[in-house]
Amino acid sequence: MEEAPKSHPRYFSLKTREKISNAMKKGITHETGLIAHGRGEAFDYLIGEKTIPYADDAERTAAAALLIAKNPVLSINGNVVALNPRECVSLAKAIPAKLEVNLFHRTKERIDKIAMELKKNGAKEIYGKKADANIPGLNHDRGLCDSDGIFSADVVLVPLEDGDRCQALRSMNKTVIAIDLNPLSRTARTANITIVDNVIRAIPNIEKWVRTLKNMDKANLEKRVESWNNKEMLQDVLSFVSKRLNSMF
Ligand code: ATP
Numbered sequence: 387m388e389e390a391p392k393s394h395p396r397y398f399s400l401k402t403r404e405k406i407s408n409a410m411k412k413g414i415t416h417e418t419g420l421i422a423h424g425r426g427e428a429f430d431y432l433i434g435e436k437t438i439p440y441a442d443d444a445e446r447t448a449a450a451a452l453l454i455a456k457n458p459v460l461s462i463n464g465n466v467v468a469l470n471p472r473e474c475v476s477l478a479k480a481i482p483a484k485l486e487v488n489l490f491h492r493t494k495e496r497i498d499k500i501a502m503e504l505k506k507n508g509a510k511e512i513y514g515k516k517a518d519a520n521i522p523g524l525n526h527d528r529g530l531c532d533s534d535g536i537f538s539a540d541v542v543l544v545p546l547e548d549g550d551r552c553q554a555l556r557s558m559n560k561t562v563i564a565i566d567l568n569p570l571s572r573t574a575r576t577a578n579i580t581i582v583d584n585v586i587r588a589i590p591n592i593e594k595w596v597r598t599l600k601n602m603d604k605a606n607l608e609k610r611v612e613s614w615n616n617k618e619m620l621q622d623v624l625s626f627v628s629k630r631l632n633s634m635f
């Protein structure tokens with residue numbers, strides 16, 4: 387593929403597309419991941435391609451939830467690893483949390499490639515290969531996970547998760563943190579804490595909050611998580627977007 391010209395006004399977006407496209411060619415990202423990325427780009431345009439205050443707030447709450455968790459797990463898929471592998475590993479270390487490769491279109495080959503990518507970026511232990519447990523309510527491969535990973539996690543961070551799986555994790559009484567640029571998606575509406583932000587900005591910003599909140603009193607963090615109103619936040623995001631669109635021209 388021809389390199390994106392640095393002078394292009396949308397250079398960053400083009401570079402990001404290149405990353406996803408290259409990862410697909412390497413067998414890391416599934417071809418449907420390209421479509422998901424396109425949908426994400428559209429919603430990123432609507433919020434102005436930056437972290438809006440409601441997302442920053444959700445990122446702070448997510449950091450608190452991850453810090454008070456007993457067994458926090460970051461679920462990793464082909465899009466996330468294509469966009470920011472180093473940042474995912476760094477966040478996992480900062481919490482600390484486990485990293486589990488968990489795929490909608492699961493093949494052993496893709497799991498291995500993604501795990502390798504995480505290892506190249508400094509991860510020591512990676513979950514997701516054993517697949518010795520099943521998330522109830524999901525048919526065949528889509529429910530597979532590790533018994534000492536996602537299956538027994540109390541808090542799971544799922545960037546770009548499908549709505550069904552998000553619901554199934556919630557039904558297991560887990561706290562689900564989703565990163566999803568589409569505030570209308572089933573995932574966004576099902577998660578306990580939804581971060582309406584690009585994973586590229588969200589993952590490092592959650593880490594920033596983890597470092598800021600790390601030495602804070604646990605009771606304070608718990609209070610923040612318990613008082614989080616996800617529905618209200620999603621309504622705020624939608625009014626932010628509509629106000630923004632109304633004032634554009
Ligand atoms: P539902 O949640 O309603 O079931 P879906 O899961 O079918 O929807 P997909 O297109 O499969 O929707 O999921 C991809 C989701 O990930 C989209 O909502 C898209 O906005 C979001 N997304 C894509 N790229 C990014 C990104 N870089 N950062 C954050 N979110 C993204």
Ligand code: MG
Nearest residue numbers: 547548549573
């Ligand atoms: Mg979704």
